[in-house]
Structures are given as C-alpha cells and as structure tokens.
Amino acid sequence: NASAMDAILRDLTPPQREAVQHIDGPLLILAGPGSGKTRVVTHRIANLLHHGIDAHQILALTFTNKAADEMRTRVQGLAPGRPVWMGTFHRFCAQQLRRYASMVGLSENYSIYDTSDSKQAMKRAIEAAGVSTTHTSPEQIAASISHAKNRLIPPEMMTDASSMTARDAIAARVYPVYQQQLLTSNAVDFDDLLFHFARLLRENPDVRSSLDQHYRYIMVDEYQDTNLAQYAIVRALSIQQPNLAVTGDPDQSIYGWRGADLNNILDFEKDYPNVTTVRLEQNYRSTPNILRVADQLIRFNRRRKHKELFTDHPEGDPVVLRIYEDGYEEADDIADQILDAIHNEGLRPRDFAVFCRMNALTRSLEHAMRKRGLPYQIVNGLEFYQRKEIKDLLAYLHLINNPNHDVALLRVINTPTRGIGAKTIARIQQHADRLGIPMLEAARRADEIESLPKRSASMVLNFVRLYDRLRVKATATLEDLLRYLVEETQFNDYLERTSVESTTNNPVANVDELINAAVEFDLQHPDEGSLELFLEQVALVSDVDAFEESDDRVTLMTLHAAKGLEFPRVFIIAVEDELLPHRRSRETEAQYEEERRLLFVGITRAKQWLQLSHCKRRSIRGDMRPVVASAFLTELPRDDMRLVESSVDRDFFENEYSDGGYPDSWDLPAIQVGDDATASDDQTSQVQPPVITDEDVCQLPDHEGDDDVVREAVATESS
Numbered sequence: 001n002a003s004a005m006d007a008i009l010r011d012l013t014p015p016q017r018e019a020v021q022h023i024d025g026p027l028l029i030l031a032g033p034g035s036g037k038t039r040v041v042t043h044r045i046a047n048l049l050h051h052g053i054d055a056h057q058i059l060a061l062t063f064t065n066k067a068a069d070e071m072r073t074r075v076q077g078l079a080p081g082r083p084v085w086m087g088t089f090h091r092f093c094a095q096q097l098r099r100y101a102s103m104v105g106l107s108e109n110y111s112i113y114d115t116s117d118s119k120q121a122m123k124r125a126i127e128a129a130g131v132s133t134t135h136t137s138p139e140q141i142a143a144s145i146s147h148a149k150n151r152l153i154p155p156e157m158m159t160d161a162s163s164m165t166a167r168d169a170i171a172a173r174v175y176p177v178y179q180q181q182l183l184t185s186n187a188v189d190f191d192d193l194l195f196h197f198a199r200l201l202r203e204n205p206d207v208r209s210s211l212d213q214h215y216r217y218i219m220v221d222e223y224q225d226t227n228l229a230q231y232a233i234v235r236a237l238s239i240q241q242p243n244l245a246v247t248g249d250p251d252q253s254i255y256g257w258r259g260a261d262l263n264n265i266l267d268f269e270k271d272y273p274n275v276t277t278v279r280l281e282q283n284y285r286s287t288p289n290i291l292r293v294a295d296q297l298i299r300f301n302r303r304r305k306h307k308e309l310f311t312d313h314p315e316g317d318p319v320v321l322r323i324y325e326d327g328y329e330e331a332d333d334i335a336d337q338i339l340d341a342i343h344n345e346g347l348r349p350r351d352f353a354v355f356c357r358m359n360a361l362t363r364s365l366e367h368a369m370r371k372r373g374l375p376y377q378i379v380n381g382l383e384f385y386q387r388k389e390i391k392d393l394l395a396y397l398h399l400i401n402n403p404n405h406d407v408a409l410l411r412v413i414n415t416p417t418r419g420i421g422a423k424t425i426a427r428i429q430q431h432a433d434r435l436g437i438p439m440l441e442a443a444r445r446a447d448e449i450e451s452l453p454k455r456s457a458s459m460v461l462n463f464v465r466l467y468d469r470l471r472v473k474a475t476a477t478l479e480d481l482l483r484y485l486v487e488e489t490q491f492n493d494y495l496e497r498t499s500v501e502s503t504t505n506n507p508v509a510n511v512d513e514l515i516n517a518a519v520e521f522d523l524q525h526p527d528e529g530s531l532e533l534f535l536e537q538v539a540l541v542s543d544v545d546a547f548e549e550s551d552d553r554v555t556l557m558t559l560h561a562a563k564g565l566e567f568p569r570v571f572i573i574a575v576e577d578e579l580l581p582h583r584r585s586r587e588t589e590a591q592y593e594e595e596r597r598l599l600f601v602g603i604t605r606a607k608q609w610l611q612l613s614h615c616k617r618r619s620i621r622g623d624m625r626p627v628v629a630s631a632f633l634t635e636l637p638r639d640d641m642r643l644v645e646s647s648v649d650r651d652f653f654e655n656e657y658s659d660g661g662y663p664d665s666w667d668l669p670a671i672q673v674g675d676d677a678t679a680s681d682d683q684t685s686q687v688q689p690p691v692i693t694d695e696d697v698c699q700l701p702d703h704e705g706d707d708d709v710v711r712e713a714v715a716t717e718s719s
C-alpha cells in the first residue's frame with residue numbers, strides 16, 4: 001500500500017532512491033562513510049518485500065551479528081512480516097554446512113573451534129607433523145594456513161605455490177595433518193566455515209545451482225572487507241540469478257590482515273559487466289569540520305580513488321587534537337569532559353565513544369570512569385566466553401555434543417582435578433594418534449594401553465563414566481544440562497578451591513551468568529536441538545556483539561569494532577607511533593595505508609564532535625615509557641583544528657609555539673617527549689619505543705594482500 005511505500009522511500013536522496021528501487025541485476029553502491037549505504041540496504045530489503053518477493057529468497061550478509069540485528073529491527077519496522085535471513089558470512093556458512101556436512105567429510109553435529117581451540121589443535125598438528133619451529137612460530141604457521149584457506153588453497157595444493165617462503169613450506173607440511181585432525185575431531189576452525197562451504201559449492205554443481213535458485217536476492221554490506229573465499233561464495237550463489245547488491249567503501253577496508261581483498265570491490269564492475277553503479281556523495285553523519293579532517297588524512301593514501309563527499313550540516317566545532325602527559329591524565333581528562341558535557345550540555349553517556357587501537361589501552365579509562373560513577377561498556381563480546389571457568393564448562397558442553405572434540409577433551413579430562421596427569425594424557429593422545437581415533441575413544445580403551453599404570457587407567461575410566469552420565473542429558477534443556485554438569489563435576493567447589501576472586505572477576509558469579517544465558521536461550525529455542533545451536537552461537541560471537549545501543553553507557557571499543565557505527569561525540573586515544581600505525585605495519589606500504597584507513601574509519605564515526613589525543617609517556621604493563629606521536633597527526637589540516645596541550649605542562653606549549661597555534665613546520669620531532677621542557681637531551685636520545693607484545697594487540701596485520709592468479713581461477717570456475 002501507498003503509505004508503506006512512502007515510509008520506504010521517504011528521507012532518501014535521489015541516488016539513494018535509485019539504489020533502493022533497483023530490483024533485478026547486479027548493483028554496486030560505492031560511497032564514502034556516512035552516505036547512507038547501510039540505510040540503502042535496509043530500505044532495499046523492505047522494498048523487495050513490498051514488491052512481493054518472498055522473505056526466504058533474500059539473503060543479507062553483514063560483517064557482524066550486531067549489524068544484522070540492527071538491520072533486522074529496521075526492516076521489521078518498514079515491512080513487517082516473515083523475517084529475512086540476515087547475518088554474518090560465518091553464520092550463514094555454518095548453517096549451510098550443517099545441512100551438507102557429509103559432503104565435506106563432517107557430521108552435522110560438527111564443532112566450531114574458537115581461536116584458542118584452533119591454537120591447541122595447531123600445536124598438536126605441528127608435533128604430529130614433526131616439523132621444527134626453530135625458524136618459525138606456531139602463530140606464523142597458523143597464519144600461513146589461514147591465509148591459504150582464505151584463498152581457497154587446499155592442503156594438497158599448498159606445496160604447489162610457485163613462490164613459497166620458507167615459512168610457507170613448513171606450513172605446507174603441517175596443513176594436511178592439521179586438517180586431518182580437525183576432521184577426526186568432527187570440527188572446523190573459523191576459516192574452514194568459509195573454505196568448506198566455498199569448496200562444496202565448487203565441487204557440487206547441483207547444490208550450487210539449487211542454492212543459487214533459492215537465494216534470488218543477495219546483499220552484502222561492507223563488501224570492501226570480503227576475502228577471496230567470501231567472494232567465491234557470493235559469486236557462486238549469483239550465477240543464474242545475478243541479483244547481487246553490494247555496498248562498500250575502499251577507503252574503509254581494514255581487514256587486509258585477515259585476507260580481505262580490496263580487488264573484490266574494485267573489480268566488481270568487471271565481474272558483473274551489466275552492473276548498475278550508484279555513487280552517494282552526500283554525508284548525513286558528520287560536520288564539515290570532521291569530514292575535512294578525514295578527507296585530508298585519507299588523501300595521503302596512494303592506492304585509492306578520490307571521492308568527493310559533501311554535507312549540508314552546519315560547520316560545528318573544530319576537531320580537537322590534545323596532547324597529554326601520560327595515559328592517566330588522558331583517561332581522567334576524557335572522563336571529566338564527558339561528565340561535564342552530561343551535566344552542562346544535556347548529553348547522555350550513550351552519546352560518547354572512546355576508540356583505541358587495542359583493547360589493553362582501555363584499562364586506565366575504565367578506572368577513571370568507575371571512579372566518577374560513569375556507566376560504560378567495553379565492547380568485547382568475546383571476553384566473557386574467554387574466561388577460564390566459562391571455557392571449561394563450554395568444553396564439557398562441546399564434548400557432550402561432539403564426543404570427537406579432542407580439544408575439549410584435553411581441557412576437561414582433568415578439570416576439576418581428578419588425578420589424571422600430563423603423562424597419562426600424553427599416552428592417551430599417542431594411542432589415539434596411532435589408531436586414528438578420537439581421544440575419548442582412546443580413553444575408553446585405557447585398559448588396552450600397555451604403558452598406562454592400572455591406577456591411572458582406572459582414573460581415566462572414571463572420567464569416561466562421568467562423561468557417559470553427562471551425555472545422557474544431552475537432550476535435556478540447556479539449563480538442566482548445565483546445572484547437572486555443575487553439580488556432577490562439583491564445579492563450584494573446585495572454583496572456590498582454586499580461583500582468586502577480585503573486584504573485577506568473580507568466577508562463581510560468572511557460572512551463574514552462563515546459566516542465565518542458558519535459561520534465556522531455552523526460552524528462545526523451546527523445541528530445537530538447542531545444545532548444538534547454542535554452541536554455534538557462542539562460537540560465532542564476534543568482538544562487537546556485546547555492544548548494546550539501548551544501554552545508556554559510554555562505549556569503549558577498538559577501531560576495528562567501530563566500523564559501521566556512529567556516535568555524537570568521539571574520542572580517539574593513543575594516536576601514537578608503534579600503535580597507530582602499528583609497529584608491524586612498517587613492512588609494506590599496503591599495511592601502512594591500511595593503518596591510515598583505520599584512523600579514517602575512527603574519525604568518520606563522529607557525528608558532531610571529535611578529539612584525537614596522544615601522550616608523551618605511556619605505561620605499558622606497568623612500565624612508564626616515552627612515546628612518540630603518530631605520523632598521521634602531521635597529515636591533518638591543522639589550521640582547521642584546535643590544539644590543546646596538557647594542563648600540567650603548559651609552558652612547553654607556550655615556549656614551543658609562541659603564536660599559540662600550530663607551527664608551520666610542525667612535524668614529528670616537535671612533539672616527541674624529548675622536547676618536553678623538563679626532559680634533558682639525554683632522555684631524547686634514549687627515547688625507546690614501548691614494548692608491545694602480540695598479546696596486547698587485538699589484531700595484527702599478517703598478510704600481503706592480493707593474489708590475482710587465484711582470483712582469476714575462482715572467477716573462471718564460477719562463470
């Protein structure tokens with residue numbers, strides 16, 4: 001009816017409307033931040049529904065579960081009715097693989113290994129493959145294998161790669177062993193979800209064709225961050241029905257380190273020759289001041305096409321660049337500014353976000369906010385499920401769901417402690433490896449293992465009996481199962497014996513929290529085989545999923561997690577050398593440019609007001625070190641910005657810049673700590689970069705980028 005149609009098309013510019021009303025044929029929406037790409041996708045889904053297209057024929061792939069949830073709510077508002085499938089690539093592939101598990105050598109109750117499970121499995125595979133890790137590390141081997149999977153290279157092909165580095169050569173020997181062990185465990189890692197499904201589509205034309213027919217309309221938001229496997233999947237599903245609509249902004253591609261391939265978007269017009277391309281040039285999010293800063297910065301990237309972006313919004317406040325003495329001052333001042341704006345300008349905590357390059361940097365901020373009673377949320381959905389006690393219980397659930405899950409077995413066989421030592425476990429593992437059977441099966445046959453003392457064997461058999469008791473409950477509600485599990489294993493006694501409670505961590509309360517999650521899940525899934533579904537959901541929680549827009553809290557998150565979001569006021573902290581750009585990004589220009597895009601993404605999240613800051617010193621794991629401002633700060637349009645020097649040391653600023661503004665020759669050394677009026681020359685020469693370990697950094701660039709040869713291969717195969 002007319003009013004529904006009006007709601008769909010109202011508040012759209014002519015080019016946005018063109019994209020929304022496009023129905024058949026490929027569509028590319030290429031536009032800068034805040035220009036309404038995501039809004040167009042949402043309204044387009046509503047428009048398709050309004051034109052009588054069945055909800056189940058539409059597939060909307062998003063980058064995070066959160067983005068999917070938001071889109072779902074908006075579409076429901078515009079076109080109520082049967083829901084459209086919206087979610088991440090990984091979730092979509094996970095569901096399809098349940099259906100077609102046997103075609104890739106899995107059974108339908110297969111498990112999804114999370115990052116730490118995969119790490120365990122990788123260690124075991126490296127041992128079993130007998131390769132030396134003196135010149136490489138398990139992480140590097142894992143990265144090589146992941147890279148291969150993202151480019152759809154199967155184990156048997158990795159050795160064929162023409163230009164193989166020494167590291168890849170070692171990885172090529174581990175890869176088949178790792179893959180075989182995963183299959184034996186009836187498990188997949190994250191990359192496998194895409195890899196198996198892409199292969200399945202390639203090797204089974206009937207399946208491909210029927211899914212292609214089924215999903216008539218496919219949409220992908222944030223297409224600039226898809227990797228080759230994702231590319232191959234959407235390509236394979238849009239051959240007979242090429243109604244594929246993608247949106248993207250090459251300047252916001254920030255997942256190259258995970259194998260994302262910018263060419264996917266740059267070549268879209270080549271891949272789909274009769275494509276309709278829509279460009280959106282009006283920004284609806286930010287003030288001109290903020291947009292100018294973003295634009296100036298991104299112009300320094302060489303590998304890009306320039307896009308004009310304009311806005312009708314009023315000028316707004318200048319962007320602030322603030323220099324602090326140290327991270328504590330930075331945290332206190334930001335918390336004060338927020339509090340002040342809440343008291344004096346009528347803003348709400350939810351209007352503010354603080355972004356940083358890595359999670360570890362939020363700690364002093366948390367402290368500062370707690371001290372002032374400011375409500376905040378740390379967007380790191382993974383965190384809860386990474387807690388030891390939660391991982392332990394989940395491992396039991398995994399093993400109950402999938403008895404072949406060796407990583408889970410290793411985790412729980414002696415947790416809570418039941419006298420099964422490392423030697424015993426090693427013997428079970430060897431036995432399992434020798435026979436090519438899952439470890440639980442080997443444990444069941446503990447009596448057969450000659451090297452195993454009687455006493456150890458009987459402990460192991462006790463564990464197997466416990467397992468069998470738990471397994472009987474697999475079909476109970478999730479809540480009953482969990483309560484029974486906690487009881488049978490005397491889990492809370494074990495926690496009280498072994499863990500240290502602190503103000504920020506209470507393990508027993510965390511267990512209750514998990515049970516609460518189970519209760520809620522049972523309510524939502526009353527008649528489904530809920531255990532498997534629950535485990536899948538937990539495994540696919542991504543780091544932005546904990547973000548609750550409805551909560552009235554200040555948001556603390558990484559720059560990566562901020563993608564696609566917007567906030568009235570934004571602080572970006574620690575814009576410092578070694579962090580942003582990250583120290584590892586120096587190796588190639590491509591990586592360095594990706595760091596610049598990451599800052600660009602952060603800047604363009606701000607609607608009305610933005611502050612960038614850096615410190616002179618920062619405490620990294622208790623160690624106070626001098627730090628250097630990010631070179632990116634020298635690329636900003638300083639005449640348009642407001643520079644504020646830290647309160648403690650105003651002399652420094654006044655002496656250095658007597659005109660009170662930015663000097664024309666403002667450059668990196670000018671804000672090194674060595675120029676601090678109180679620092680001696682000696683200190684200048686001793687400026688040392690902070691030592692940041694990989695553990696501290698949420699994401700590390702690790703991949704070189706494009707591989708045209710593989711792309712070509714995929715392109716020809718799918719056409």
Ligand code: ATP
Binds near residue numbers: 011
């Ligand atoms: P990003 O690249 O950051 O993902 P985007 O292009 O997806 O950005 P949206 O998030 O869809 O942009 O839109 C940015 C903001 O502008 C949103 O608040 C949206 O509601 C608003 N907006 C978009 N188009 C219009 C319009 N025609 N009229 C009013 N507001 C609009």
Ligand code: MG
Binds near residue numbers: 038564
């Ligand atoms: Mg968007």
